[in-house]
Amino acid sequence: MDGEIRFDTGEPLQIPNLLRLMDDTRIIYAYEAHLEEEGLEDLKMSHSTYRRILHRCRADHIYFL
Numbered sequence: 001m002d003g004e005i006r007f008d009t010g011e012p013l014q015i016p017n018l019l020r021l022m023d024d025t026r027i028i029y030a031y032e033a034h035l036e037e038e039g040l041e042d043l044k045m046s047h048s049t050y051r052r053i054l055h056r057c058r059a060d061h062i063y064f065l
Helices: 024-037 047-056
Strands: 003-006 012-015
Touching: 024 047
Parallel strands: none
Antiparallel strands: 003 012
C-alpha cells in the first residue's frame, strides 16, 4: 500500500512503500549502520529479534496524513 501526503496547496503526493520492498536483511544492516553512525551500538539486537519486529510491525499499516 502506498501512502499519501498533501502539499500546503492541498495537492496530493503518492509515496511508495519502498521500505517494505527491501528484504529484511537489507533493512537490518541499514539500521545497524545507522546505530553505528550515531554511536548507539549498545542498542543493537539480534537479527532474529529484528525480523520478529519487522514481521509484527508491517509498514503497509502506516498511514500518512
